[in-house]
Amino acid sequence: MVFKLFKSGDELYDEGKELIKRGEYGKARDYLQKSIDKEGGIDDAAAVKVALIDLRERLTNVNAYRNLLSALERFTSHDRFEFGLTEISRDELITECQLTIRKIELLSSGGEGQALMDKGKQIQKLAQDFQSRIGEKNLIILELFKNDTSVTGMTEFFNLMAVSYECMADAVVWDNPSQAAEYEQIAMGYRQQNGQSGDTNMAKVRAYSTTCTCWLCGRIATGEGIHFFSAPADVSPALDDKDKPTARSRPDGDPQHIYICRACYSAVSNRSDEISRGYYNQTMQEMRAMEARLQAQIAALQSQIAFARMGR
Ligand SMILES: [Zn+2]
Structure with a gap:
């Protein structure tokens, strides 16, 4: 040998x-x-x-x-x-790499308003590429390293379509909550086709399409969590809505909360911030004065001690 x-x-x-x-x-x-x-x-x-x-x-x-x-x-x-x-x-793995690179780049990018809308549309284009270029075949990399053959071009398509509509919902909810609710509804459909519950989308559909009458100013607002909020309050029976407004001014059967529109809510919280800041500044001023007094007393004590030692 x-x-x-x-x-x-x-x-x-x-x-x-x-x-x-x-x-x-x-x-x-x-x-x-x-x-x-x-x-x-x-x-x-x-x-x-x-x-x-x-x-x-x-x-x-x-x-x-x-x-x-x-x-x-x-x-x-x-x-x-x-x-x-x-x-x-080789060619199939090249395709998977190209699409995955686009996916990672797109999903990690931020943006709001029009930029977010464009991002949503690009994700949709990518979803369609996963559908047409990989289709029912499973992703190679996940099979190799995760032993997972459940992720296919089609599951990526459904998943990315859902993400794209969620992006577009986020992009328009500020100006148009009912449009955002429609987008969330479509996203939910794609999630369900992919075997997911779509509960998060459903919660947003409900919130975005809920309308209230502001307890404070009486304006009508649509889009809970965005254009109006549920705020803790003590609603006594005598104060309860007698002449029912077109939209509810507090959550049903909940005397602990009232609905406030974004404008009223922000005015109240900004004012309360100002008041808190005033108290904070006053407290800090008093603490600094107290600290100066203490420092002076400590210095006086120290010099007395030094004086006493010298006399020994
Ligand atoms: Zn209001």
Whole structure:
């Protein structure tokens, strides 16, 4: 038997492949990287496998997907390759990387008003791409690393459609709560098609389409939590609505709360903030004066002590 001190790039690559099959990804990465260093093959299957292993612990990291995508784009010699026991289509994984990168970028972006509306529309476009380009097939990365084949192009479609309508609801609720309620209703439909309850959407539909009469000013406001609030109050029976207004001025059967429109609510809370700030400033002033008095007394005591010691 010939003892070989140094392994060739191919041998290192084969060992790396075997280690992946056994789930020893850390060791596999070392072998694959050594084979790349030896063969200089940055455009080969080893580079793709290294990028996949690096992605394993960073499934929400957009750069990990970008690295994998660029490794896949350089790996043009084969249409299919093996990773562990799974055979993967290069083009399908490229599509999944491209869509996932867009997803992570879009979902992590902020925005309000028109920007949020645009974001909602872009998410909708992305949802349709998941539907048309992946469809009923499951996502490869989740199958590889989470053993999860339940996430498909279609489940991503339903999920992202729901998210897109929720974004649009948030974008318009300030100006048009009834439109926001409609969007939430549509989002709920998509969530339910995806096997989710849609309860959060339902709660928003109810809140956004609820109308009240402000207890203080009598204005009609629609959109609970946005344009009017339920505020704790003591409503005695004599004060209860005698001449029923068009919309309720407090929650049904709850004498502990009244409805206040946003304008009245903010006026009351701003005024109470001002009053609190006044008390706070007064208290701080008095505390500082007290501190100065104490400091002076301490200084006087210290000099008396020093004087007494000198006299000993
Ligand atoms: Zn009001």
